[in-house]
Amino acid sequence: MGVHHSFATPSLTVSTGKHVYAYGDFLSITFQVSELTGNPIIVHIIDSSGKASAPINISINKWNSTISSPIPFYKTTYSPGTYHINAEYAGTQSSISFDLVDSGKIAIPTEYKTLAQTWLKGTATDKDYAGLIRELIYFDIINVPGYDFQTAHIIHIPVWFKTNVKWWSDDSITDNEFGFAIQYLINSGFMSV
Structure with missing residues (x-):
């Protein structure tokens, strides 16, 4: 047993x-x-x-x-x-x-906020920040129809846009709001990267 x-x-x-x-x-x-x-x-x-x-x-x-x-x-x-x-x-x-x-919602990786903050502090140049925006467009995180990566763009980022960047980096506005602002500014010719 x-x-x-x-x-x-x-x-x-x-x-x-x-x-x-x-x-x-x-x-x-x-x-x-x-x-x-x-x-x-x-x-x-x-x-x-x-x-x-x-x-x-x-x-x-x-x-x-x-x-x-x-x-x-x-x-x-x-x-x-x-x-x-x-x-x-x-x-x-x-x-x-x-x-x-892909619902069309803009979701920007958090490391881009760190890079944006260096630009706000003056550690990075407008050229550096333009490169960051171009990367967001390249990865289709921000959709800018007809954007030509082969063309050398004269970099122009309005000074007042730093306010939007600060709001975004502080989470006062969403990735969607920030991304749509960049889309609008580039499509309207107010920003060139």
Whole structure:
């Protein structure tokens, strides 16, 4: 006789905060487990081309845990398409997918704010700041139809535009408001980069 032990594999359920994300959104993932084993949840995020992220180890201490990405989706890093989240916990696997779409919303990576602040302080030149704007146009973060990258542009940034840059770098205006201001100024001929 003796004692027989039966060990069931813990269950794992994965869900996302939304089924469709846009640029500027933060990914939110909820993990639900049937028991706490002390093991981390190992996550891989796979893009529409099949490229997988490095393993992401997520420690949990609750049966229901939600995490959010530290940075939002940006065009400079993520392409539109369907992404799959594959998770493994104590021998159990679960997956879910979500779509990333280009909704037209402008989402400017935060490092550009740091660069903008150097321009506001006078550390960077107008030429440096024009290069930053050209990069935003090049990556299609800010859409300026007909912009010609081959043409050498005479740089003209209105002095008063620094107020808009300050508001944006202080989060007083959104990426959308700031981006549309740049679009308007370039399309109207008030700014040349």
